[in-house]
Amino acid sequence: MRMDYTKGETWGSRPVRRYGLIGRPLQHSLSPWIHKRIMEAAGIRGEYRLYELQENELARELPRLVDELDGFNCTIPYKQKVIPFLRSLVPSAQVYGAVNTVYHGVGHNTDGAGLRSCAVPLWGKRVCILGAGGVARVLAVEAAQAGAEEIVIRARRLEQARELAALVCNLGFSHVHCADYQDQVSCHVLLNGTPVGMWPQVGGLPVPAEELANVQAVFDTIYNPTATRLVLKAKTLGLWAQGGLRMLLAQALAAQQIWNPDGDFTRLERELGSMERDLAWEVFRSSPLKLVLSGFMGAGKTHVGRLLAQRLQMPFADLDECVVRRAGQTIPNIFAAQGEEGFRQLERTCLEEELSAEGPLVLAAGGGTVLQQGTVELIHSLGGLVIYLDVPFETAWERCASGGERPLLNRGRESAWALYQRRRPLYAEAADLQVDSGGEDSQVVRAILAAFELEV
DSSP states (O other): OOOOOOOTTTTTEEEOEEEEEESSEEEEETTTHHHHHHHHHHOOOOOEEEEEOEEEEEEEHHHHHHHHHSEEEEEETTTTTTTGSSSSSSSHHHHHHHOOOEETTEEEOOOOHHHHHOOOTTOEEEEEOOOOOOHHHHHHHHHHTTSSEEEEEEEESSHHHHHHHHHHHEEEOOEEEEEESOOOOOEEEEEESTTTOTTTTOOOOOGGGGGGOOSSEEEEOSSSSOOOHHHHHEEEEEOOEESSHHHHHHHHHHHHHHHHHHHHHHHHHTTTHHHHHHHHHHHHHOOOEEEEEOOTTSSSHHHHHHHHHHHTTEEEHHHHHHHHHHHHHHHHHHHHHHHHHHHHHHHHHHHHHHHSSOOEEEEETTTTTTGTHHHHHHHHHHHEEEEEEEEOHHHHHHTTOOSSSOOOOOOOOOHHHHHHHHHHHHHHHSSSEEEEEEOOOHHHHHHHHHHHSSSO
């Protein structure tokens, strides 16, 4: 839909500047929120609108937008298709072969500046890049310019990977190779330039988890969710790991600096940390996520889950309570009447029902839920992430041994210890994120929030 306005319109004593984003689809774009915050912090009187264009509208609309807007951004699928309508390209856009920012009819690309702001440890490292599309071009060029020792590009389309390798070689970097996407490659730094793991298919993992064993750092260009399965697993291993949220924010700031070369962005640069955290919350609010808490009996799944749901302003469900409601009897009675197999069938049915419902959810799973065959795959297929609350055995025993509602603990301490030892590595294997739950519940919640960039 065309929106007409007059360039240079004033608001009080200062001109109102007009910016926007072209692309398709745009319904989930965070750009208006980001640019509004940047302009407020920098004292810029302006507005930022979305222009969802069909490809057959580009020839008519782009010249008008160049003339009427003070600047605009480009996103998928028009980062390359806008180039014929522009007067020229700056070197960054020429190198990447793509434009994400337009000012006075000139194409720029601020993705590289966004990536550099993330301080990914690239110098002297063997870098593996997943994918060979537009964002992978940025990753490859920046890795080469940052002094990587070697670059390996893994892509499903080897021809596309070879084209990217040739581009990097033309920049004077000769230590670049290509590999099939399925090939495991030893590297120091893993950079994901694919959409695998992006909301709403958050269960995707671009490489097998075991590939992270010898990696030192992981960067995922995906920013929704704020921490993908790849980033969460890397953080669980204690690796340097970061998602694309900061890159998104920094490339928008770089665009505003291009559009407002005389602007004062000093205050904003000091506030980037808090703005990034606010942006993470905005992502959570706009994209429903399902978090499944797992762990041994007494790990605090229900208590932590309720606190976490309250903090995230998300619904909470306890899977054991769902099973009891469906069966109309207590868990010990279910075990007595149907055995563990009957209980597990009920549990899986309730799990699927809860995760299939629309909207966000924090779900406290039972102690054996994620250990059942196919359950983790089910959780991931329904848009869930698994958070393992790792509790010391002594703490777990003190918390729940005296209760009569846990049939698997009724055989005594020695049997419980053996069960704990068997299950603990299985919980870790099933987890996307592992946190220590031996302390206060509030500390556990803070650790989970920090993993998703929601708390410093």
